[in-house]
Amino acid sequence: MKIYTVYILLCSDKSYYTGITSDLNGRLESHQNGKEKDSYTYSRRPVELVYHCEFTDPMMAITFEKRIKKWSRLKKEALIQSAYEKLPQLAKKKFEG
Template sequence: MVSYVYILLCADKSYYTGVTANLEQRLFQHESGYFKDCYTFKRRPLQLVFYCEFSDITMAISKEKQIKKWSRVKKEALIQGDFEELPNLAKKHF
C-alpha cells in the first residue's frame, strides 16, 4: 500500500507536515475543516507544496517525524527541490 508524506502551506505562512495513505481524501479533510482540532483548521486556505510516495508506511512515518523537526529554511529547500542543500542546512553553527 502506498503512503504519502506531505507539506501544506497554511494561510498564516506556516507549514504543516503530515502522513496519509490517501492523499486526496486527507487534503479534502484539511481543506473542509473536517477535524476541528487539527492544526490546519484555523489556518485555511491551504496549499499542497510538497508530497512524496512511500511503499512502506513505517518509513513514511519516520520521514514525517524527521521533517517536522526541520527548520523552515530546510523545509523550503525540500519543497523547492534543492536536495543538495539539505545536508548543509542540517549543520548547526555555534
C-alpha cells in the same frame, strides 16, 4: 500495494504543516473543509499542497514525516524547492562563540 504519502501544506498564515496519509486526496479535502476542528490547519485555511512523496513501506513514511517535522523552515523550503544539495548544509547547527 498500499501507498503512504508524506506531505507538506502551506497554511494561510505561511506556516507549514507536515502529515502522512494513505489517501492524499481525501486528506487534503479534510484539511480544506475543516473536518477536524482540533487540527492545526483548521484555523489556518485555506491550505496548499507544496510537497509530497510516496512510500510503500509505512515505517519509512512515518520516519520521514517525523524527521521533516523537526526541520527548520529553511530546510523544509529547500526540500519543497527540490534543492537537495542544500539539505546537508542546512542540517548543520551554527554555534557562535
